[in-house]
Amino acid sequence: MQVVTISGFKGGTGKTTLACLLGVAAVKDGLRTACLDLDRNTRNLSGFLTQRRESRLESPDHVMLMDTEEEARTNAKPKHSGRLEPLVRMAKMDGYDLMIIDTSSGNLADVYEAHLLADLILTPMNESPADMHGLFAPIGSPAAPLINYRDMIDTVRFDRRRAGLPVQRWQVVMNRVSALPSKIGTIINERVAKMAQEAGFETIWNLRDRVAHRALALEGRSVFDTPVDGKLTMSEISGRAEVRAILSLVKRAPERVAAEPAAAQQKSSEEKIAA
Ligand SMILES: Nc1ncnc2c1ncn2[C@@H]1O[C@H](COP(=O)(O)OP(=O)(O)O)[C@@H](O)[C@H]1O
Numbered sequence: 001m002q003v004v005t006i007s008g009f010k011g012g013t014g015k016t017t018l019a020c021l022l023g024v025a026a027v028k029d030g031l032r033t034a035c036l037d038l039d040r041n042t043r044n045l046s047g048f049l050t051q052r053r054e055s056r057l058e059s060p061d062h063v064m065l066m067d068t069e070e071e072a073r074t075n076a077k078p079k080h081s082g083r084l085e086p087l088v089r090m091a092k093m094d095g096y097d098l099m100i101i102d103t104s105s106g107n108l109a110d111v112y113e114a115h116l117l118a119d120l121i122l123t124p125m126n127e128s129p130a131d132m133h134g135l136f137a138p139i140g141s142p143a144a145p146l147i148n149y150r151d152m153i154d155t156v157r158f159d160r161r162r163a164g165l166p167v168q169r170w171q172v173v174m175n176r177v178s179a180l181p182s183k184i185g186t187i188i189n190e191r192v193a194k195m196a197q198e199a200g201f202e203t204i205w206n207l208r209d210r211v212a213h214r215a216l217a218l219e220g221r222s223v224f225d226t227p228v229d230g231k232l233t234m235s236e237i238s239g240r241a242e243v244r245a246i247l248s249l250v251k252r253a254p255e256r257v258a259a260e261p262a263a264a265q266q267k268s269s270e271e272k273i274a275a
């Protein structure tokens with residue numbers, strides 16, 4: 001079973017949209033798929049799956065994590081919540097091919113754990129400087145958030161190496177790409193391509209901005225479902241192809257070892273332990 005964690009600290013980048021699309025694409029492709037919604041605030045993915053069930057559309061299975069009474073009472077947030085691992089193990093034993101974990105935009109214990117357990121990390125971002133800074137802004141720069149997402153990935157990689165596990169693949173998905181080229185889009189793409197080597201992510205995938213994707217939350221219908229009038233538009237056909245390209249990654253044999261990021265090679269382990 002492959003575990004795909006879709007994440008990033010910035011909200012509104014398209015994490016849930018990608019989780020929905022990949023989940024439906026995988027099921028249509030014959031993969032036994034489970035989806036886990038870690039965004040306890042919006043529960044967008046759960047809503048999407050419920051709508052699909054009500055509309056009798058073929059869907060991935062919906063798995064949920066419940067808060068323990070202790071956590072609900074004390075609002076405790078340990079670094080490793082430890083509850084995802086048994087869930088993933090059970091899904092494996094149960095014969096699932098794929099688990100898709102949609103995360104909330106924050107550095108929370110279960111989000112961290114979802115990264116530790118992932119075979120593949122997908123990070124959507126829009127062609128906007130705000131999205132780019134959320135991922136990679138240099139520490140100390142005016143645009144830097146409290147924690148850069150790439151720093152968290154470095155820590156995940158460090159923890160996995162320490163546990164004797166291979167470094168997993170990390171891919172950035174440029175989302176809501178406009179059909180018209182723009183100056184800002186070109187700048188962002190150049191900077192992100194440069195950052196790929198330094199931060200250690202591999203490929204950059206593109207998802208166009210599509211009305212059909214925006215309509216996901218209406219009744220849970222996606223570009224992979226037969227339209228009510230039976231006619232597929234060019235946009236829907238292209239939308240399918242974009243998502244299937246990302247799905248092909250998931251279906252590849254799990255050669256999980258990714259390139260060591262240049263930045264991680266420079267950091268000594270002592271430095272990381274101290275951090
Ligand atoms: N490729 C896309 N085309 C059109 N709209 C999109 C696309 N990706 C995301 N959106 C829209 O952007 C908004 C944020 O997307 P969402 O998936 O909820 O982000 P996140 O889960 O990262 O917060 C939603 O209104 C969604 O419909």
Ligand SMILES: [Mg+2]
Nearest residue numbers: 015016039044
């Ligand atoms: Mg979301």
